[in-house]
Amino acid sequence: MNIFRYFGERVEAAVSGLVSEGVLPPGLDLSRITVEPPRDASHGDLSTNAAMVLAKPAGAKPRELADRIAAKLAGEEAVTEVTVAGPGFINLRLKPAFWLARIPDMLRAGDAYGASDLGTGEAVNVEYVSANPTGPMHVGHVRGAVFGDALANLLEKVGYRVCREYYINDAGGQIEVLARSAMLRYREALGETISIPEGLYPGDYLKPVGQALAATHGKTLLEMDEAEALKIARETAVEAMMELIRGDLAVLGITHEVFFSELSLHRSGAVEKTLKKLEDKGLIYVGVLEPPKGELPDDWEPRPQTLFRSTQFGDDTDRALKKSDGSWTYFAPDIAYHLDKFERGYRTLIDVWGADHSGYIKRMRAAIEGVTGGEAEFDVKVCQMVRLFRNGEPVRMSKRAGDFVTLRDVVDEVGKDVVRFMMLTRKNDAPLDFDFAKVMEQSRDNPVFYVQYAYARIHSVLRNAAETGSYDLSDAALANADLSCLRDEAEMALVRLMATFPRQVEQAALAHEPHRVAFYLDDLAAAFHALWNKGKDDHSLRFIQADDRDATLARLALIRAAARVIAAGLGILGVEPIEEMR
RNA sequence: GGUCCCGUAGCUCAACCGGAUAGAGCAACAGAUUUCUAAUCUGUCGGUUGCAGGUUCGAGUCCUGCCGGGAUCGCCA
Structure with a gap:
């Protein structure tokens, strides 16, 4: 149950009650009403802005309207206290039993906790990684890969039908x-x-490709036309590189459903077809671009080129579709590719790009708008750079001589x-520092450890309970425990936080921001560690009470549920929980 | 020079796509815990959210202009 959504409905019911009583006019826009946890917990459990949002269109004073809505909400079964505060906030406090009733929800839902039907099965395409198949993945690719994958998980969690896609740039220079x-x-x-001249890839990872070519073709490639030979070499090499990359991604736990070849767009005529479509709309012309402001590129000269009218959709300049040698720029097939996604039924297209491509966003957005007639929603998530450190010292990398840190x-x-x-x-979109030493540290400083440790501690208690007492520790049994003895503020704080998980997941999904789940887990771990420590101080708060079976079962239910929530959150991030850390 | 991103406590960052007195962690200081794992917890200190305007009942959040940092800038991908 998403309590915020539930009370959102209750607030709407209260408002429509006031409408039918004639206190409020009909036809009010309720869409801006929110039900949220107040920033300051001392204000209550839930807070709504309904009165402030409706006051103006209803021609009422916010505080007075708040009082009317509050009076209705006071009649809700789960509510113990309603107050009106500040400019017209309505704050609700809920019965402890209502919060506690979420624990069996969590235990019964298990891994599915936090799932919802928000997305109503809508198809969403998430394109991420799309690294050039010219070698193994390096550390620069990792962030986008993880981000895209977690975002895909997140969207799936809230009911979207997600396609994870990789665009293979197998046609360029x-x-x-x-x-x-x-x-x-x-x-x-x-x-x-051989000696490898400047400009070619020196990495050893191409040796097996050479060997494979030799094994398959003997010396025949040397005897045929060079272009023909290169074509064979290219196909073999791309295939091998994609194998390499798939392996790298597998190491990160990432599997794409679709690998889409750029070359296939060239071969099928999709590029021409797409540009024809744009041409028919009058969005393509031959013209000369203004030189860029500031320092000019060395070889700049005014030259007529085939251009897309991206300025018509808010871009800063029109964009070239053909190179001077007549071949397509990267942009042209990319438009065809995004149109292809659209034609495969995706109305929401999400691309995950590195920060170095952010200058490309406007033209892509423009092109998609032009080619789909504005029917597609397009969101580009830009991942900023990761800076590598080792014990606080930056890790130096030079791209020459293959001296870069790989994903592996x-x-x-x-x-x-x-x-x-x-x-x-x-x-x-914020830069990220990654320190090899710090991420392995076992301290509060390190969020990975901190969250994992909370999970491990819970399992330590559960193991202990299994050894020392004859408790039925199955989720089904714990879901039936009498929870009424959970009264301590630290216990309740934990329960309330766990109960906000479904909302946190939804909000993260709507914002396309999986990092929020990671931050939530850190908060949740903190609430658990706090409770644990309180038990050191006050032994009556320990989870296992040898002489009180009911209290023990209630607390085991509580922490088992907490572990379930942590696991559900980690599941979105694609991280395995750890039951024991020694 | 144009465009995009960022600018929040000494440091690293949040702030739920406009809400109340801007929150965490680290560092500093003062404490707790002889454990269901002493890898943890509690408290104190710490802010003109880069600057100046604007919109709004209400702005860290939206708009405009500056300042500072990063990315990018016709044919790379």
């Missing part, structure tokens, strides 16, 4: 470089001594779960 690099390795595999390096060193959690401890 970098792929030509890859093909040439692979050819070189092929010669090497045939026994030639990081995961091998600290583990998948630590990487995933840490990547979500900052808002996506």
